[in-house]
Amino acid sequence: MTLLSALITPACVIDINRLERNSERMLTKCRTVGLPLRPHVKTLKSTQAAAIYAPLPSAITVSTLAEARYFAGAGYQDILYAVGLTPNKYEAVNKLLADGVAITVAVDNPSAVDALTRASSLFCKPLSVVIELDVDDHRAGIAPESETLLSMAKQINDAEQLAFSGVMAHAGASYGCNTQAAQTAMAKQECERTAIAAERLADAGLPCRVVSVGSTPTALSDYKQTGITEIRAGVYATFDLVMADLNVCAVEDIALSVLTTVIGHQPKKNWVLVDAGWMGLSRDKGSNNHGYGLVTDASGKVLDGWYVSMTNQEHGIIEHKDKLPIPDGLFEFGSQLRILPNHACATAGQYRKYFVTRDNQTVSEVWDSADGW
């Protein structure tokens, strides 16, 4: 039996009770709206974690082909690769097809469709293709109202070895929605604009098998989606301080933390030095409200006002938001703390294994994760 206190720090710790509770919350929401969930596995990139929030034979979403290969190796068959596909990745996609994986790829512009069409005879089986929509003027995607949407879909549909499957959208702008009302409005916009695209395509004789939307804030909002076929979301399983700042979760729901050890102090500055720097925490400052993360004691209880104010590669500096002196008996040399992450995807991305705990004292499991691209 390994104790958390015996781990080499920094170490990434998963509170499995919280992970289970968060996963159940999203599944309940999807059941309520009557839609299947296609979890985005990019946060933890771990099949053991996915066994809780995306149990086989769940459909999943990935952000890299390395994730696709790793999850396919564990039996996941229905995989959406949600980043615009480029020619240097065709061969890797074809390898997945050859291995029997029902991978779906995304494109959002005519040049991407031209390139894919020209190369389509390369694919050993029909490749499922969705078109990414821009529903929130946020990042990528094509306008649901555009003529180009229809011509792209037709070109895909006509190509040998390509199968036009539908549309996907991600309302990334929901991360800027600070109220439940704004999140609900964004969910409505994400859903309605995506449904418009699907209707236009169906009217043009190009029905969409996949009409996919989602982000954690919109998926958990009060809006009841209609006209779509599935919901995607990812960070809900662990949550993080960005989600807590949006009131999508409570700080006490955050299932991922970084275990760290006190290596020293700078008493005149009221600083506590720990062995979690940006290599262990990531450089993600999230909402810019909590430095590099909030501090809890070794059991996960938030130490009010204490946060990681600065980081170097393997050093973190903890101080109180009101510059309070270091209390006696707290933060002693060699004692352990945990840091709640601004952005769970970025923090988890710094680790290849996670130490799972159910009692906040012992390690019940060690999970692995996909790496690279």
Add this chain to the structure above:
Amino acid sequence: MTLLSALITPACVIDINRLERNSERMLTKCRTVGLPLRPHVKTLKSTQAAAIYAPLPSAITVSTLAEARYFAGAGYQDILYAVGLTPNKYEAVNKLLADGVAITVAVDNPSAVDALTRASSLFCKPLSVVIELDVDDHRAGIAPESETLLSMAKQINDAEQLAFSGVMAHAGASYGCNTQAAQTAMAKQECERTAIAAERLADAGLPCRVVSVGSTPTALSDYKQTGITEIRAGVYATFDLVMADLNVCAVEDIALSVLTTVIGHQPKKNWVLVDAGWMGLSRDKGSNNHGYGLVTDASGKVLDGWYVSMTNQEHGIIEHKDKLPIPDGLFEFGSQLRILPNHACATAGQYRKYFVTRDNQTVSEVWDSADGW
């Protein structure tokens, strides 16, 4: 023969000509001052890279025990672990000692010395210990003028299985020195304050075998160090935009870049979307002057004014600093670019392998790296 253009992107590329040139520059500087260099290998964490800038039997500096084990496995014997040692790492240090590695550890406070002294009979061989000094009021370390320095050294010296070896300092404040004059002044301060500590210890009958200082800006400054025994530095081998902003190097010296592929555009915003997000670039904004990095063409030529303005996990957004429209023929779908990093340590830390090129077209070697803690 693998072409860079065939790589799955994002990929981390090393321009070996630049790496060799940068390494030679630092070695020449150290030869000029007549001091040995103990390179910090935390930037690339790669034995194949170290073969150029820290060839065996060079002494090295590491930031994690995982680096220590990885480099020890390649034959490195004289290793300084430069992060304050805590009790949860004693067993891993002892394993290195048992494997014949002459590891040196660092402490900077009496509690750390107390803990180490109490546990010292654990170590299978005498463990070399240095005391970290605070020479610039920047992060960790104990004041060179303090009585505590002497009492800590004596306590280490008296302990069974501990060997007091000397002092180390790192003028991290040099990263805030924007002129050559300020860097030289900081080098003088770093060196003189460290030498004071060594003199005081020698006078107290505790001679220092190791009197170690360094940071890339101070090591490359005009100051001629005396009274010390070695210079440490790390990022000089690759350099980065932070170092270029300090005029420690030119942008054209930067040996590390991230190869990325254009996945689409948002023409109305003059955005180019690429497949390098913060997972491939890191979230490090460096001097806050270049977003998430400057853009070059596939051959490494800087595209003036183009930078990565925003990132998501696997998406980067490139735009011009003056919001210029996307020029015809540049940034076409599927074309490749390279991103120069703000902070090479953070960007390299996102990768487990590096693609090395000498001609900016073909991959001559693939290097691995240490991972984890």
